[in-house]
Amino acid sequence: MLSGLIRGKVALFIKIALVALSTAVLLTLSQSAFAKGEYVIAGFLFIVILLINYTYFSKRTVPLKFFLPGIILLAAFVLTPILYTLVMSTYNYKTGNYISKEEALSRIQALALEPDANASAFDIVVGEFQSTPAILVSDINNNSYFISTPKEKIALDATKVEIDEYQVAQSAEGFTALESGDISSSAAAKKRYFFDGTYFIVVENLNVGAVFRQSLEYLPEQDVFRSLITGDIYRDNNNGNYVNENNQDDFLEPGWRDPSWLTNYIRLFNDERVRDPLISVFIWTVVFATLTVLTQFAFGLLLALALNKPIRGRRIYRSILVLPYAMPSVMSILIWGGMFNTEFGAINEILGRDIAWFQDPTFARVAVILVNLWLGFPYFYLVSSGSLQAIPSELLEAAAIDGANPRQIFRKVTLPLLLQILSPLLIASFAFNFNNFNLIYLLTGGGPRNQLDGEIAGATDILISYTYQIAFGNNLQDLGLASAISVLIFFLVASISLYGVRKSKVLESFS
Amino acid sequence: MKQKFFKGFAVAAVAALAAGLAVTPAQANKNIVVWADETRGPNLVKTLAAKSDWVSGYTITVKSFANFDALKDAIDKATATTGPDIVVGANDWVATLAKNGKLAPLTLTASQRARFSASQFYDLSYKKKLYGIPVDVNNVAMIYNTKLVTTAPKTFGDMVDYYKANKTSKSLKAGLCVAGGGMSWGAHSVFSALGANAYYFNSNGAINKSQSFNPNEFGRNVKQYLMDGKKSNGFFPATDTGCKDNFLAGTVPFAIIGNWEWEDYKAKGFTMNLMPVPGVKAGDPGKAFGSVSGALLTTFAASNGVEAAAKSLLVDFFGSTAGQVAYQKFEKRPPAEKGAASDASVTDGQKGFGASAAAASVPQVGAILNGASGSKSYWDSAPAYWTAVLVDGKDAVTEAKKLAAIWRTNLRGAANDI
Numbered sequence: 001m002l003s004g005l006i007r008g009k010v011a012l013f014i015k016i017a018l019v020a021l022s023t024a025v026l027l028t029l030s031q032s033a034f035a036k037g038e039y040v041i042a043g044f045l046f047i048v049i050l051l052i053n054y055t056y057f058s059k060r061t062v063p064l065k066f067f068l069p070g071i072i073l074l075a076a077f078v079l080t081p082i083l084y085t086l087v088m089s090t091y092n093y094k095t096g097n098y099i100s101k102e103e104a105l106s107r108i109q110a111l112a113l114e115p116d117a118n119a120s121a122f123d124i125v126v127g128e129f130q131s132t133p134a135i136l137v138s139d140i141n142n143n144s145y146f147i148s149t150p151k152e153k154i155a156l157d158a159t160k161v162e163i164d165e166y167q168v169a170q171s172a173e174g175f176t177a178l179e180s181g182d183i184s185s186s187a188a189a190k191k192r193y194f195f196d197g198t199y200f201i202v203v204e205n206l207n208v209g210a211v212f213r214q215s216l217e218y219l220p221e222q223d224v225f226r227s228l229i230t231g232d233i234y235r236d237n238n239n240g241n242y243v244n245e246n247n248q249d250d251f252l253e254p255g256w257r258d259p260s261w262l263t264n265y266i267r268l269f270n271d272e273r274v275r276d277p278l279i280s281v282f283i284w285t286v287v288f289a290t291l292t293v294l295t296q297f298a299f300g301l302l303l304a305l306a307l308n309k310p311i312r313g314r315r316i317y318r319s320i321l322v323l324p325y326a327m328p329s330v331m332s333i334l335i336w337g338g339m340f341n342t343e344f345g346a347i348n349e350i351l352g353r354d355i356a357w358f359q360d361p362t363f364a365r366v367a368v369i370l371v372n373l374w375l376g377f378p379y380f381y382l383v384s385s386g387s388l389q390a391i392p393s394e395l396l397e398a399a400a401i402d403g404a405n406p407r408q409i410f411r412k413v414t415l416p417l418l419l420q421i422l423s424p425l426l427i428a429s430f431a432f433n434f435n436n437f438n439l440i441y442l443l444t445g446g447g448p449r450n451q452l453d454g455e456i457a458g459a460t461d462i463l464i465s466y467t468y469q470i471a472f473g474n475n476l477q478d479l480g481l482a483s484a485i486s487v488l489i490f491f492l493v494a495s496i497s498l499y500g501v502r503k504s505k506v507l508e509s510f511s
Numbered sequence: 512m513k514q515k516f517f518k519g520f521a522v523a524a525v526a527a528l529a530a531g532l533a534v535t536p537a538q539a540n541k542n543i544v545v546w547a548d549e550t551r552g553p554n555l556v557k558t559l560a561a562k563s564d565w566v567s568g569y570t571i572t573v574k575s576f577a578n579f580d581a582l583k584d585a586i587d588k589a590t591a592t593t594g595p596d597i598v599v600g601a602n603d604w605v606a607t608l609a610k611n612g613k614l615a616p617l618t619l620t621a622s623q624r625a626r627f628s629a630s631q632f633y634d635l636s637y638k639k640k641l642y643g644i645p646v647d648v649n650n651v652a653m654i655y656n657t658k659l660v661t662t663a664p665k666t667f668g669d670m671v672d673y674y675k676a677n678k679t680s681k682s683l684k685a686g687l688c689v690a691g692g693g694m695s696w697g698a699h700s701v702f703s704a705l706g707a708n709a710y711y712f713n714s715n716g717a718i719n720k721s722q723s724f725n726p727n728e729f730g731r732n733v734k735q736y737l738m739d740g741k742k743s744n745g746f747f748p749a750t751d752t753g754c755k756d757n758f759l760a761g762t763v764p765f766a767i768i769g770n771w772e773w774e775d776y777k778a779k780g781f782t783m784n785l786m787p788v789p790g791v792k793a794g795d796p797g798k799a800f801g802s803v804s805g806a807l808l809t810t811f812a813a814s815n816g817v818e819a820a821a822k823s824l825l826v827d828f829f830g831s832t833a834g835q836v837a838y839q840k841f842e843k844r845p846p847a848e849k850g851a852a853s854d855a856s857v858t859d860g861q862k863g864f865g866a867s868a869a870a871a872s873v874p875q876v877g878a879i880l881n882g883a884s885g886s887k888s889y890w891d892s893a894p895a896y897w898t899a900v901l902v903d904g905k906d907a908v909t910e911a912k913k914l915a916a917i918w919r920t921n922l923r924g925a926a927n928d929i
Contacts, residue, residue: 035592098612179568181568204617206820253610343748451887474890
């Protein structure tokens with residue numbers, strides 16, 4: 001009925017309206033990205049606009065009309081982050097090496113100002129003198145006044161300047177003050193005004209000028225900085241910093257994110273401060289994911305088998321068992337965190353013990369597995385229940401007629417058939433738990449870790465939470481190294497998933 | 512078909528343009544953008560609503576963030592086109608943001624500097640350059656429950672003795688706990704009271720770059736006052752969990768609280784009896800971090816064309832008596848500026864915390880505390896000590912030696928930055 005109405009010119013109008021709306025929104029976003037210097041994003045959005053218009057106004061692209069939204073979202077939110085992470089893993093990208101080299105050069109030059117011995121600063125008025133940017137300076141301590149231009153300093157007779165109640169000169173003959181609101185963006189605000197040949201005055205704020213000298217000069221031909229005070233040369237060390245040739249500990253800040261190619265990957269294997277915790281974290285990640293899948297599957301299957309029999313109140317039991325799955329996991333994890341609290345937790349109250357669940361590595365790991373069991377068993381209960389019902393009853397009856405007891409039937413018939421059906425889900429669950437960041441972050445924060453012995457990784461840290469710890473866990477972030485570990489995790493999880501797909505022969509079933 | 516495609520595209524393009532796309536010509540920027548958190552932001556808005564002409568010829572826009580972490584995250588990710596001109600943030604952001612090229616230095620005249628205590632500039636400096644104006648003092652002080660304790664304790668031992676004597680009869684859950692500032696920042700006064708300062712100062716006020724605490728003495732004090740054999744005696748919990756609730760419920764007699772929460776304690780009936788944590792000897796109290804929040808100048812102010820105006824706002828509003836009095840009327844923290852701190856309008860809470868800070872405080876030097884040359888920063892290693900000793904039952908002296916080694920290495924690592 002509805003499809004009958006939306007045809008012909010109405011359909012064409014709706015199509016044009018929707019495409020126009022998409023184009024308008026994307027064009028606005030593209031323009032905004034372009035204005036903010038995000039040229040890659042702007043370019044991507046523009047290509048998307050062209051693709052949308054081509055796809056929906058061409059008759060050659062019928063299949064693409066259905067796939068295009070998915071392809072665009074896949075490219076924007078899956079492929080791009082993977083590529084970005086891959087690129088960043090080849091950079092020295094960490095605290096202190098955060099911005100581009102151009103920005104770093106600009107910052108170093110802006111910081112290369114040294115105040116005079118007295119840190120002198122004067123009241124000033126910014127304006128023009130003889131059509132040249134100039135400042136009218138009041139040296140109140142010495143009761144002197146002068147006009148300073150970028151090239152000269154012109155002393156003024158105190159009687160010929162107009163001063164306010166604080167003895168600050170407000171105007172002088174030939175000097176035109178700028179309006180306050182025009183100063184910041186004016187060329188005059190960015191000039192260096194003559195002071196004494198070595199030192200110059202810069203506009204510090206709308207009313208104050210401060211005396212500085214240049215402490216470094218940049219020599220672009222050699223790409224080095226030279227100290228104008230000591231003569232030291234600071235050279236690009238090809239790792240994101242200008243370093244003093246005579247003292248490797250002396251470097252200029254800020255640094256920049258510099259390509260370091262495979263350095264971060266090499267660190268994973270060569271730097272014992274990174275490698276040793278990484279190995280222990282990797283082992284625990286595998287153990288955690290394996291135990292999680294086994295316990296969740298075993299418990300879920302047990303319940304499914306129990307409730308597969310016609311017992312009274314089965315529907316109520318089934319509803320109750322699904323509740324942990326229906327509750328947001330974040331809430332569940334935080335509640336479990338409170339229940340495991342050493343001083344006030346319900347679990348210690350029930351046990352009558354004073355167990356430091358999150359301070360002891362073994363107890364913390366047990367707590368993590370238990371909480372994850374709570375979170376995950378309903379899923380396996382549901383899929384096991386469904387799968388059990390899918391097993392033909394004739395097979396079970398035939399086994400029974402052949403003399404098999406219930407245990408043998410389960411071991412030789414039910415379980416193999418179940419595993420055949422559930423293998424892809426078990427492998428997917430393993431891959432999911434390999435990256436189960438929420439649980440670890442919210443429950444233990446990766447701890448406990450013995451900070452005083454210099455441990456970086458905590459006892460319950462899995463690869464992804466360890467990566468987060470390196471990237472964002474403290475004041476000194478190492479995003480390049482964290483990206484390298486992320487790429488490693490990506491290949492591990494991708495391998496597991498691929499193995500799962502092959503094992504379950506999903507691809508073959510499509511062919 | 513080609514014709515149809517181009518026709519359609521033309522219609523869509525015209526419709527898109529009709530949707531309102533317009534490129535406005537660039538104009539000189541006369542607006543200063545300030546970023547602040549969920550409390551400071553709205554309070555700045557109220558202050559600026561009452562008086563807005565702090566910088567002649569410029570308007571001021573305040574953007575508030577949902578919380579402090581969201582603000583930190585935003586400033587970390589800010590770019591030249593998105594970043595603010597000024598951000599009101601924590602002092603311990605300074606070193607990291609300066610290293611990452613997000614902050615720009617400013618120069619104060621002698622009279623502007625004189626408005627603040629010299630130690631407050633430590634907090635906002637990195638490599639001898641100043642990056643912001645101290646806005647308000649953040650500190651902790653110890654409060655005691657007068658329903659339980661009638662006279663102020665003179666020594667740390669007095670508090671422990673009270674706890675041991677009344678633990679059972681008054682169902683005390685702890686003796687002293689940290690309700691504000693956490694087990695590293697808030698607990699420094701306990702470290703200090705027992706003999707472990709994060710760093711020490713020479714007589715000329717400069718940081719002593721080689722002195723660290725005596726781990727044997729500190730470890731012995733921890734054993735004497737906080738331990739019962741190899742176990743914690745329960746006087747000082749290793750975490751701050753539940754501290755405030757327990758103190759308010761009358762099951763903890765002494766608590767270290769933050770000045771930002773004073774109004775809450777006052778509303779629950781507590782009167783002013785703030786004091787520093789007493790030391791092991793009378794008259795030698797533990798020093799709390801007396802840090803300041805800063806209005807920090809960003810490098811984006813220059814790219815936005817308002818650097819000089821933003822610096823004027825910093826000096827004439829954030830750093831002036833009039834500006835801080837007007838702002839603290841809403842924010843109710845102890846003002847950092849001397850004139851504002853002594854103004855008749857400041858509350859008893861602001862004065863009480865100010866007095867406690869004056870009695871025993873140590874400036875918070877981010878370059879040392881954030882550094883991790885010794886494998887862990889102060890922030891990570893301090894709570895780890897309490898856990899190792901009070902929870903895990905490790906030897907207090909042995910762990911103190913590890914702690915001292917970490918802090919000493921961090922101090923050396925920061926020597927060039929302070």
